Amino acid sequence: MKPSMSVPDFPRRDDSMANLGQSLLRRHSTSDRLFNDMPESPLFDLAPLALPGLSSRVSRNFSVSRSLDEIGSAFDDDGDDDKVVRMEVRLPMPLLTAAGLAVISSWNFGFMLGSMNTASVAMRETLGIPATAGPDADFVWSLCVSIFCLGALIGCAAAEPLATSLGRSSTIMIASITCTVGAACEAAAAYTGSFGVVLMIVGRVLTGASSGAATVVVPIYLGELAPPHLRGTLGVMFQLACVLALLTAQTLGLPAFLGTTSLWPLYILGGVAIPSAVQLLLRPLLVESPAWLAGGGHEAAYQAERILLELRGVGPAEYGPRRDAVTKELDHMQLAALGRHAGGESTGGDSGSSIGALLRDKKLRPSLLITLVCAVTQQFSGINNAFNFSSTFLSQNGIDASTVTIVAVLMNVGNVLITVLSASLMDLAGRKPLILGSALGMSASIVALTVALTHPGQSWTAPFAVFSVVSFVMCFGVGMGPIPWLLPAELFPPDKVAAGSSFNALCNWGANFIVGLIFLPMSAALGGMCFVPFLLVLLPFAFFLVLKVPETRGKTVQQIMAELK
Template sequence: MAGSTTGALLYAVTAAVLGMLQFGFNTGVINSPRTFIELFIAEHYNASPSLLFGVVVSIFAIGGMIGCPLASWLQEKRGRKQALLLNAAFGVIGAVFMGFSKTATSVEMLIIGRFLIGINCGFATTASPTYVSEIAPVRLRGAFGTVNQLAVAFGLVGGQILGIGPILGNNEGWPWLLGLAIIPSMLQCVMLLFAPESPRYLLLVRRDEQQAREMLTKLRGSDDIEDEINAMYVEDRAEKQEQQFSIPDLVKIKALRTPLLIGVVMHLSQQWGGINAVLYYSTTIFMDAGLDEDSAKYASIGVGSILFIMALVSIPLMDRLGRRTLQLGGLGGMAVFSILMTVALTNKANSTMSIFAVIFTLLYVAFFGVGPSSIPWMILSELFGQGARSAAVSVGALVNWFANFIVGLTFIPMNDALGDYVFIPFTILLVLFFIFTYFKLPETKNKTIEEVTALFK
C-alpha cells in the first residue's frame, strides 16, 4: 500500500509542478508577439527594437540564475512548501508587471516583469523537483520526476496556442498574453495552502517525527509507514557519515571534477544545441523559411506539441535504453536535422523546401525531447554521492540558465549576420557535444551511486 498513488499525493504533486508549467509557459509565450512588442518599443524608444526585444527575452534567464540558488537556500530555511508558496506569490508580481507594461507605456516594466518571472521560474526548477522527489514513494520517484518535464511541455504548448493571432497574439492581446502568467501562480498559491509539507524535511531537517508521520500517513493513505520512516533515518545516518563537499571542492578534487565536467557539458549541450533559439524564436525561423506570419505561429504550436509527446515517450525509454543511449541518440539526431534545416532554408525559394524546413525543425525538436531535454537535469544527481550532490546540482542549474541567457541574447544578432546559415554554429557544437558524450558519459542505468562514483576514483 505504501508504494501506491493516492489523491493526497497527486494533489501535492500537481500543486508543485504548476511552477514548472509556469516555466514552460514563459519560455514559449514570448515567441509569437515579437512583432507587436517590437512595434511597442519603436513607438516609445529610439533604441533598436530587435536589440531591446533580445533583452526582454534573455533577462528571463538572468532571473533564473538568481532563482536557483535562492530556492536551495530558502527551502532549507523555511521548508519545501513554504518556499514554493513564497515563490508563487512572487510570480504574481512578475505577471502584473508584464500585463500592465503597455497600459503604463513602459518597456522597463516589461523587462522588470520578465526578470521577476525568471526568478520565479528558476526557483521552481530547483524547488519543485526537490519537493516532488521527497513526497513520492521510492518506486514511483522516476515516473513522478518526469511529470516535471511534462508540465514544462504542457505550459509551452499552452503559451504557443494562446499566442496565435486570433486569440492573443495581436497588438491588443499581447500584454494579456504575458499577464496570463498570473493564473498558474495564483492557482499554486491557493493549492499549496492545503498541500502537506515534505515528511522528509520535517523528519530530517526540523526533527519533528510526530508531524512527519502525520504527513506521510496522509500522503500514503495508510499508516503502514514504518519502513519508509526507517529508510529515511538510515539515509540520514549514511549522509552524516559522508563528507560534505562545497562547490570549490568539486573543482579541486579530481574524483569529483570529472563527473562535474560531464554534468556541466550535458547542461551546455541542452542549451547550446540551439533548442532555445527554436523555442524563443520559432515564429521568426518559420517566417524566414517562407511561411506567412499566421502559418508560422501555427507551426510553432507543433514545436511545443512534439516536446510534450516526446516527454511521454521518453518515460518508459529512460530505464529501458539508458541515459547514455538516449543522450547520444538525441544529440546525433539534432545534429543531422540541424544540417538538413540549413539545407532547406538555403533553398527556400522552392515552396516544397520551406515545408521541409518546418518538418526538419520539428524532427530536430523531437530528437531533443528523446534525451537532451531531461537527462541533464537527472544526470548530476546520479553521478554524485549524497555529500556532493546538492553542490553539483546547483552548479548544473546555474550553468544551464547562464547558457540559456547567452542563446536568448545572441540569436537575433546571429540571425541577422548569418541569415539562412544561423544553425551552423549549433551544428558544430552538437557534433562536439556528441563526441564528448560518447567518450566521457558512463551509463548510470541500474547502477547504484557507489558503483557510479567508483568509476571516477
C-alpha cells in the first residue's frame, strides 16, 4: 500500500496574472493558460481518459471558452473572442514517445482481433476443423474466435486493480507479455495435432485477456499523461493503432501472403512479438503516470514532478509561467489521488465508485440504461462478424475469392480512413446525430448486403457486395464505433466515470462473445439473410436514440446529469 500523504499546499495565483495582455498569453502554451489563467476552464470538466472526440464536448475548432459557466461561447459563431481561447496541439517528444510505446498494446489488440478472418481456411485446415466438416466444426471454430472476448472480460476485471497496485506502465507491459505468450500458444497449435484446438483456445483466452486489459489501462495512462486539451488527440492515437493493426493482420492473412497452412503461425506470432519486443527494449521511455505517482509519498511526488516536467517540455532549471503551470497541474493530480484513496480505490472494497455501488444508485439508472443499450447494440450490430467472418459468409453465399479479398482489404482501409476523420466529424456535429446517422447508415448497408448475398452470380453482385460491406464498416466508424465508448465519460459524474467505463467494457465484451459464438450457425441456417437479425436490432435502437439519449456536446457534466433526471 502506498504511504499516506498530506493535502498539498496550492500556490496562490498572483492577481496580476488575470490582467496579462493578449500578446503575452499568445506566447504561452495551452497548458500554461489552463493552469495559470483559466482555473475554471471547461477542459477540467473532462474525464481523465484518452478517448477519440473527448475534447469536442467542450470545444470546437480547437477553441474553448475560458470559463465553464460560458461553455457555449466556443459553439457560438458570433461569440466574443475575449471569452474563447485557441488550443494548441503540441506534443513534446517525451509525451509522444511514451504515448507511442503505450499504443503498441492497442496494436496487439487490433492485430489479434483481426487475425482469424482472412487466414481462416488455412487455420481451420491445420487444426482439423475445415469449413467442409459441418456444423460441429463451425461451432468449434466460432468458439476459437469468440473465446477471445471471454478472455477480454477477465482482462477488463484485472486491469484496474493491477494498474492501481503496480502502476500504469507496468500493467501495460504485463498485457504485452501476456499477448505474446498467447500468440505463441496460437502459433504452436499448428504443430500439436489433436491438441491444437485446445492450445488455440488457451492462446485466444490469453490474447483476449491482454486486449481487455489494454482497452482499460491504456486510455487511463494516456489520459493521465496528456494535458486535458490533448486527451482526445491521444485517444485517436489509441484507436488508430488498433485499426492499422486490423488492416495489417487481415492483409497479411490473405492466402496470397502469409495465410497458408505453413506460414500462418509465423504471422500470428510475429504480428505481436516484434512490436512487444520493441516496447520491452524501450521500457525506460514508457514513463510511469505522474497522476499515479502523485498518490504516493514524498519521493513519488518528486518523481511525478520530474516526469511531468519532461512530458510538458519544461526544463528542470526553468522557472516562470510554464514551471508554475506544471506545479499547479501536479497539485490537481494530488488532490485527485486523495479523492481516489478516500473513495477506496486501493482497498478493493465496495466503494462508492465501484460497479456494485453504481448499479445500486437509482439516480444513475438512466446513465446505466444508455450505457448498457449502446454497448450491447454496438456488438449486436454485427460489426465484428464483418471483421471476423467476412471471408466465410461471403464465400458461403457464392461470392468469388477475388471479391472476398477485395472486401477484406477495402473494409479495413475504410476503417482506417474513417478513424482519422472521426475526431473532425465529432468537432462538426454532436454525438446524437452521429450515432443516429451511423445506425441508419449501417441498416441501409445491411439491406444492400442482403440483396447481394441473395442474388449470387449476377453481374452486379460482386461490386454490390464490396460496396455494402465497406459502407457498413465506414458507417460504423462514424458513430457506432467511438461514441458508445465515449458516452460513459460524459453520462456519469467524475467520481463514477471509472466504474461506468468498466461496466461499459464488460457489457461490450460480453455481447461480443455471444454474437461471435452464434454467427456461423446462424449464417449456415439463414444463408444470404444472415445479417437481417442485426438489422432488426439497429432499427429499434435508432428509436431508442431519439427518445432516450441526450446530446452531450456543448454541455457540462452537471447539465447532462440534470437533463437525464
